[in-house]
Amino acid sequence: MYDDVLIPTDGSETVPEALEHALPIATDNDATVHALYVVDSRITAAADRETREEVEASLEREGTAAIEAVAEAATDAGLDSTTAIRKATPWRGILDYADDAGVDLIVIGSHGKTPREKITSLGSVSERVVDDAEIPVLVVRSPDGG
Numbered sequence: 001m002y003d004d005v006l007i008p009t010d011g012s013e014t015v016p017e018a019l020e021h022a023l024p025i026a027t028d029n030d031a032t033v034h035a036l037y038v039v040d041s042r043i044t045a046a047a048d049r050e051t052r053e054e055v056e057a058s059l060e061r062e063g064t065a066a067i068e069a070v071a072e073a074a075t076d077a078g079l080d081s082t083t084a085i086r087k088a089t090p091w092r093g094i095l096d097y098a099d100d101a102g103v104d105l106i107v108i109g110s111h112g113k114t115p116r117e118k119i120t121s122l123g124s125v126s127e128r129v130v131d132d133a134e135i136p137v138l139v140v141r142s143p144d145g146g
Contacts, residue, residue: 011066014109035070037063038093091128
C-alpha cells in the first residue's frame with residue numbers, strides 16, 4: 001500500500017514520536033523512508049545580507065543532522081532510506097518533495113500549537129500539509145503538546 005513514506009523533520013522533539021508511528025508502517029509495507037528537512041526560505045530572506053549565507057549554512061547543518069537521525073532510525077529498523085534538504089516555505093517544500101518523489105504517505109510530527117501560537121508563527125506546518133496534501137498524512141502530536 002505504501003512504497004515511500006516521507007518523514008519531514010525539523011530536528012525537534014516531535015520527530016521521535018513521528019518515527020514511532022512511521023517506521024512500523026514502513027516496515028509492514030517494505031517501504032523506503034524519505035527524510036526531508038526544509039530550510040525555511042522566509043528565515044534566510046529576512047536575514048541581513050551580510051549574515052544571510054551564514055544563516056543558511058547554519059540551517060543546512062541543522063538539517064543535515066536532523067535527516068541523518070531519521071535515516072539512522074530507518075536503517076536500524078532494516079529499511080532503505082533517502083535524505084534530502086530543500087529550500088522553501090516548509091509546508092510547500094514538504095508537499096513539493098512528496099510530489100516529486102512519488103511519496104505515498106507523509107508522517108509528520110506536530111507541536112499542537114494554540115490558535116494564538118499559529119497566528120504569531122505564521123501557522124502550523126502540519127496543518128497546512130494536511131489541508132493541501134493529495135496523499136494521506138498522519139499527524140503525530142507530541143504527547144506533552146510541545
